[in-house]
Amino acid sequence: MVGFERVVAKNINLDKMINPHNSKAKVYWKKNIRIVLSLLAVWFFVSFGMGILFVDDLDNFRFFGFKLGFWMAQQGSIFCFVILIFIYVYRMNKLDHQYDMDEDQDNFVPDDNYHPDKESQE
């Protein structure tokens, strides 16, 4: 990664449990953005594209008893939305795990003596 050393050198707080300012976090964030943008492109295409902009063209095709455009506008796009969120959840959980950003080590019950600033796990 370009600028890896520079970013690491700038980090002073290495003993913190997590350090969101380091380059691993930056790569993680970039990949996160890529996942979000690709899913939003599909989101836009199935609703605004198929359900609105091209709805009359798609109506020339039949989908069972529906005109395809009408079906996308009233039902199909909603199914796609649900699937999109579950894909997002799956891909983000995987990404979190890959970059060690997940919350699996967060399984503690905070008590009154707990101070997040003094935390030094790992």
Next chain:
Amino acid sequence: MDVQVLTFIFVGATFALYIAIAIWSRAGNTDDFYVAGGGVSPLANGMATAADWMSAASFISMAGIISFVGRDGSVYLMGWTGGYVLLALLLAPYLRKFGKYTVPDFVGDRYYSNIARIVAVVCVLFVSFTYVAGQMRGVGIVFSRFLEVEITTGVLIGMTIVFFYAVLGGMKGITYTQVAQYCVLIFAFLVPAIFISMMMTGNPVPQIGFGSTLADGSNVYLLDKLDQLSVDLGFGAYTEGNKSTIDIFFITAALMVGTAGLPHVIVRFFTVPKVRDARISAGYALLFIALLYTAAPAVASFARVNLIETVENAEYKQTPSWFKNWENTNLIAWVDKNQDGKIQYFAGKAFSGKPKFLGMRGSEGERKVENTPTDNSNELYIDRDIMVLANPEIAGLPNWVIALVAAGGLAAALSTAAGLLLVISTSVSHDLLKKIFLKDITDRQELFFARVSAALAIVIAGYFGIYPPGFVAQVVAFAFGLAAASFFPIIVMGIFSKRMNKEGAISGMITGLFFTASYIIYFKFINPSANSAENWWLGISPEGIGTLGMLFNFIVSNLVSRITAPPPKEIQELVDEIRIPRGAGASYHHIKS
């Protein structure tokens, strides 16, 4: 058994359940009251979010509207579901990581400014009050139709129930009653839908029956039949649209973005333990919502076919009892223009405005109206809202199904009302008192103020329910438009841009608000006669203008933030912090201290 007795039993049983849950889940501190202690399971939160979101409008009105406008109804179907994709991908996980109680909390902290916080509080209060008034009215209408009590009595009963679990239990009570209310409302919506789908198409799944052939042996697809019927009566094909593409585009976008920016929905994602839970519970929420939203267009088309076949050219004296029942509640009216004793139903209005009944009966026994008939040949006025409520009667379903629909309508209205009331009380006790005016109150005092403001909000909402201001229907466009033009852009920028500063956010929010509000006020209040496509800017109706307001907000906030100083270092670190899930437990702890 009699419908009324059954309705009393169903409504009584569900209300008893809600009260029992309220007693079981009392709130002990502000944390319980605001975010249910942050310990709600994602599945429960998904159900609660679905009930929170699906209001009287979704349950009672939406299928009815679609039934009358056909394909154009897709703005609601896509608009009110597509917003969850934005919510799940752009907002929920990050706001959960931020870990505060309210939307103004995020706006105030991220933009290190009490002005931004106050602007946000004002928007929250406006949006929520607009919305809640309609819910209370919905409660009153269901009571008056099914239990034959006064609308006022109905509203008072609804207020008492909400008072009980919202004031006592706060978010904790509301969450678990909403789970129960979701189960009641989805059951109540799907049971009649399944029955009617079976009767009309032979397929028990309404979502599939929608695209199947009719069960009458004609082998014609339901929708083709409906197109035919609509064209014959002069309505235009059901599966074709009337609105312009640009308007449909902008309205859908405003509803989607508005949904993602609605405070009572966002706040639900503060109640789960982890970032990962916030993501998956957005998925569950949309799945639960989709069960109703994919059945609604099917119900709309079944109801439309049924209605046309029952009333068109039927003799008034032979009409089934539901027709006369709804006529008695002022929602159906018939003027026998050609004096043939039969109902002619065509496109166009039978007379101008809502029916004003004269209190006497015509020669056929119909209730006479004083409205002047129009010169088209349509003789029938039908209020769109009755389609879902009357559907089981129109289809001749058993009495217990009708009673179930009443209980479902109440569950939908009460669950949304409670969620909104909580947001209102939190904005007052937390955002205004604790954060700005009375900074050194204790947790106990804050909880007390939260309860008092919840109680006050219920009284105000009830008042609006009993004496609905004429503008309620007009301002629904406001709620979504303002949420879209104010909150959504600055929350998204607050997460995805480290450079966004308070100057940018405040000027963006004000631009979006000012632009959207003035456009809507002009066309809805100042010059309503000009409210038609040829006068709209770029052909965008007031319902869709929030989308443009949102774009202006994005543009202005980015320009202003570029020419002013970047946000302080600790704010940039806060942004880094909310972008990664790890440590959500810590940020949860942080809010307690």
